Amino acid sequence: MMTNYRIVARAERDVLGEGPHWSVRSGTLFWVDIVGQRLWSLTLADDRLRSWAMPEKICWVVEQAGSADLLAGFKSGVADVSLDPFVIRPRLSPEPARPHNRLNDAKVDPTGRLWFGSKDDRDQEASGALYSLDSSGRVRRHDDGYQVTNGPAFSPEGDWLYHTDSGRGLVYRFPLGADGMLGERSIFIQFEQGWGAPDGMTTDAEGYLWIAHWGGGRVSRFDPNGQLDRSIALPATNITSCTFAGPRLDRMFVTSASLKTDGGEMQGVLFEIEPGVTGLAPIAFAGRAL
Template structure:
């Protein structure tokens, strides 16, 4: 599969969280360590960025609203751009001051699922949360080294979530009302693959997973078997998302962090995946 590098003036220290927002005709993503939000407008290829006062970990659109819901190191806030304003909503981990949020996605019912991690990379203090329109986070799982990549099966019956530090992608049965079934091991990364990072689901129900320290993205079938891989010229590939009106453009983020050898660490890539993604759902609150 072919890939290309999106030309822009800088590179991301820790690019993450690509999110397609159809109302803006734009892909948004964050540089967590660089404390910056980026956007790429697909119609005219315009790239913009906004510096942030602290680490920004993800953004998602909100149903019927112009502001975004954003995860910061300190918690979740309403984020308005142009002019920039940040209005704190809730701090899910005020009791874990060494943690920060890490990766999020909205399910088909408009619920937000997000994780956290120890920002020092020392303790397995990360947790997994669910939040609906009441804006009250509920801790649904705990004990993660690095939470990553929530995504969902094409039929909405399964939620996938990763502990990158354990090299494991889990799956949970997603039940009525957002309840989770037991956690099951779904895909275990081999040592030479690196670590599973962010991921997304295509319309065929296959997972596309970024390989941190593996220099690629891979596609896995619903049974967890690896179907194909796409090598990229950066060691630390962090996440991916389908974008565009037809959801047929796959964008991939990466990190310059801990990558002195690669020519394009921290670049944003576009991969010719040959499949379509699933339509994003805004947060219902």
């Protein structure tokens, strides 16, 4: 198991760091602290850190095509977020009949369609679901009955969607049609005992899947057949997600959580590791900002 990392210097530690997203437009890495209710940014050119306090749990952000506003997932639903000046404009609430749920993890597919999941914020029921939001504003529920949704990620060609139920230790794979509809779900990876649980994911340019291990203290790379290729160990217990960043997409940033740990100084930090491969350029959501 490889050990090659640096820690991004911050006085703070994330309670539940998640959702790292690389902004090509601004040269900035964004990520969230869900439980800490804070959005963070790191400008790579000068290592400038910024953060914004949020009025509720913020679960992810992505860029939007043709707009400086971010699209964000909150406990209450999806909203447009302007940072300068700071304004939140609610867009939709996909689960009005599930008041105990919150959103959890999202990514945009190669066509510009947003995919996002939900979970029971009390961790009591398997009430999570997988949704898509297209450029016209239409929301579809594609799959249901998750304990903890995580991921999602896509093959380089955009013909496969990977999605995780962390509570069950499973990474699923779905055929993804050009029309945005999913084919039959199959189990792609079952995490072994001692690995922890699969959390956030990303795909590299070679079609390999990188998965964060919640409770497993590492990030692992799996080949297109679901076989373990290699792992990179990190000095934090709950590793939550990862993304490629930088002008050449050859840097990888990894989030972690201090939640449900011994509270050591490495828990909840932002790591940078050397992946040895390049990633896929992130796609902006194709819908129009409000």
